[in-house]
Structures are given as C-alpha cells and as structure tokens.
Amino acid sequence: MTDDAGPGLRLDKWLWFARFCKSRSLATKLCTEGRVRVDGSTVNKAHFTVRPGQVLTFAHGGHVRVIRVVALGTRRGPAPEAQALYEDLAPPTRESRLPDDRPVPAARDRGTGRPTKKERRAIDRLMEEE
Numbered sequence: 001m002t003d004d005a006g007p008g009l010r011l012d013k014w015l016w017f018a019r020f021c022k023s024r025s026l027a028t029k030l031c032t033e034g035r036v037r038v039d040g041s042t043v044n045k046a047h048f049t050v051r052p053g054q055v056l057t058f059a060h061g062g063h064v065r066v067i068r069v070v071a072l073g074t075r076r077g078p079a080p081e082a083q084a085l086y087e088d089l090a091p092p093t094r095e096s097r098l099p100d101d102r103p104v105p106a107a108r109d110r111g112t113g114r115p116t117k118k119e120r121r122a123i124d125r126l127m128e129e130e
Contacts, residue, residue, distance in 0.1 A: 008049035009072040011036065011056075017073040019082040020060055035059060055089065066090040 009017075012027040015036075021027035030036060031046040037057040038050065050056070056067045066089040073085045108115065115123060 006051055007072065008051045010046065011038070011043060011048040011050045012046035014050050014069065014072065014085070017076050017082065018067075018085045019076070019079060020058075020065070020067075030058065064090070 012021075012024060012031050015021050015027040015030065016024045021030060028046040031043055031048065034042050034044045035058055036043050038048065039054055040057075050069055050072075052069050052071060054069050056065075056069065058065055058067075068087040068089055069085070070087050071085045073082075076082070
C-alpha cells in the first residue's frame with residue numbers, strides 16, 4: 001500500500017491500543033526487533049503506518065498471531081473496545097504454539113500433598129536424565 005491510502009496510525013501505538021503489548025515501549029521494542037510482519041513484509045520501525053485492512057503477523061504469548069486491522073482506535077480503552085480494532089484470522093491453537101523447551105513437571109495425583117524429600121530427589125534425578 002502507498003502512504004497516501006487513507007488515515008493511518010503508528011504500528012507501535014496500534015499494538016498498544018489493541019492491548020497486544022502492556023506498554024508503548026514494549027510495542028516499540030517488538031517492532032524495532034523486526035518481530036512484526038505487515039502484509040508479509042518484516043517491519044523494523046515502530047513508526048510504520050498501519051491502516052485498516054492490513055494483516056499483521058507476530059509472536060504473542062507463545063502463539064503466532066495473524067491479525068487483520070479493522071479500525072485504528074483513538075485511545076487504549078477497555079478490552080471489548082480493543083478487540084473491536086482487529087479480526088483474529090488464526091486464533092491460538094495447540095498447533096500454533098511456539099516450541100517450549102521447559103521440562104514438564106512430574107505428575108502427581110491431586111490431594112497427595114507435597115512430595116517427600118525422597119520423592120523430590122527421585123523427581124530431580126528423573127528431570128536430569130532428559
């Protein structure tokens with residue numbers, strides 16, 4: 001799209017308005033690190049102008065999000081107002097979850113209480129083997 005295709009808003013500001021980032025500085029960091037794609041092109045600048053109809057792709061909360069901009073917004077309002085700014089094209093699913101290298105904790109039956117010292121050592125040995 002060209003720069004004169006209608007009204008627009010800074011990408012970092014829109015991500016903050018839509019509540020994808022807790023602060024504007026985190027939204028700016030996300031953009032400057034090149035972790036956001038707009039219509040398939042990587043964006044490295046927080047001042048990139050985003051317009052309704054554009055598709056954003058970025059990692060958020062362990063998921064890859066694909067979002068279509070519906071509206072620009074004028075403020076960072078409540079969650080229902082923020083959700084009206086976008087259409088989620090690929091809702092988070094188990095398959096879209098990013099790889100997580102954390103070990104899975106050992107399973108324990110509910111109501112059995114905390115592990116004893118002996119059980120804890122066995123769990124630690126088990127976790128070291130992986």
